[in-house]
Amino acid sequence: MATVAERLGVEPIRLWIGSVLTLLAALIGGSLAFPRTVYDGFVWHYFWGPVQADANAAVCAVRQGDTTRYLYESAACSAAAEPVAYPGYTLVSEVGYVVVLLIALSGLVFLLQRLAVGSDRGLFFSLLPFVFFGGALRVVEDVTDAAGTEGLITYPLNTLIISPIIYFTVFAVTLIALLGSIALERENLVDSYTRPLVGSGSAVLAVTLAFLLWSAVAPDGPGTFYPQVLIVILLGATASAAGTWWLLERYVPAANAGTGRIGLVVIWGHAVDGVANVVGLDWMIALGAGPNLVPKHPVNRAIVDITASTLPASVLTFTGDTWPFLVVKLVAASLVVWLFDERIFEESPQYTILLLIAILAVGLGPGTRDMLRATFGV
Structure with a gap:
């Protein structure tokens, strides 16, 4: 069966880039043309609003005009006019994350094919420390919340370690480690790119766990x-x-x-x-x-x-x-x-x-x- 790219006579990578740009144009254009409906009612309500509420340790965030208010009592959140965003996930946001994930995976496939790596199963096991790292890094923000206003990471910097932004953060760290490991292999400094890749993932994981352990044993630590x-x-x-x-x-x-x-x-x-x-x-x-x-x-x-x-x-x-x-x-x-x-x-x-x-x-x-x-x- 012919693929969509083959039927259209377009290279798969060009079709992917065109599709991503079209989706971005639709979201950005819709947000500019219909800010209350597209941005406030969809983008902010289901995606960015929950991040803001979580980053500010609020019970909810309320979008009013061009401003965002943070409420710290459940009763006030229940009485607020929509759109109201609560920390955490909704079915809409989870479906959106799955769509973004599939698009990102397709783009990564093109990158790995261009680099001629990733066809062996070693890549799976090499990336395992980064999966642990992603989960551990999210707990750093939980520790910051527990520490209150004196936390080491405050708003807006802490949005980098809150879902869904944390996925991009972990992706960036992983991609840098992957490209660096491939470069080491091609310079004949290592036998296989998987070794420095595992080392990089283990290093960032160890630093993150060390911070969490410090937060637990420090005299004034929140954990x-x-x-x-x-x-x-x-x-x-x-x-x-x-x-x-x-x-x-x-x-x-x-x-x-x-x-x-x-x-x-x-x-x-x-x-x-x-x-x-x-x-x-x-x-x-x-x-x-x-x-x-x-x-x-x-x-x-x-x-x-x-x-x-x-x-x-x-x-x-x-x-x-x-x-x-x-x-x-x-x-x-x-x-x-x-x-x-x-x-x-x-x-x-x-x-x-x-x-x-x-x-x-x-x-x-x-x-x-x-x-x-x-x-x-x-």
Whole structure:
């Protein structure tokens, strides 16, 4: 079947650039021509407004004319006229992020093809530290919020580490590390670009974790340190992923024939997300690690609400109401891994590797954040 680019007689890279420029022109032009409808009602309401509210530690942000007000009481937010933006995600914003992600992945494929790298599976494992880094970096802003007005990173600089801007920040750091690693390889300074790439990711991750640990042990630091939470989450995620992998190998071996060890890492990454939510939302008090956290994603909230309204209270007392989220994550990750057979790797290796990294990131990234938030009490 002919691709869109082939039917139009245009090079794929030119079609991609044209599509991106068209979308940007539509958003920018619409925001200028119809600022109240396009910018205030869509761009600000679902994307930039939540970032501003989060960056200012507000309950919500309200757009009034050309100004933004920050409210710090729930009652005031409920009484405010739309558009009102709350920190966190909505279904609209999450769909928008998925669209941006797919567009970005396509652009990265063209870049990797031009550089003639990324067709081997080593790229996937080399980028793993950057996935952890993204989740850990988001917790830096949580620590800053906990520190109040005396935080080291204040508005507007802290918007760089709040979703969705943090994705661009992490992407920029990763791209610089990737290009630098490729340059080292081509100058014959290293045998493979994957080695300095892993080193770069590990370095930025180590610096970020060191800051978080300092915030917990410093005399006036805003955080605390609950190592039992970290241990329980990692053990629970590893056991869940190993059990899921064993079931696949035992009963559906074809499911992981294409991905191999990559599939196991993907399932483990989503298990971290699932277990971190179960522990953070239901078992913090039981572990002696402070109050339970609250869900920040619409899917998490929906599953918690459905479970709470379906199961009897006597059952929820022993199980909590978040465990179905872990089940959903494990099943969904397993089904996604099943889709990636060997043929897909052969037909489009760069795109397949990047897509698997993205699939891992949407689980392990938020999972790392939730795990570290619970571990450091922020």
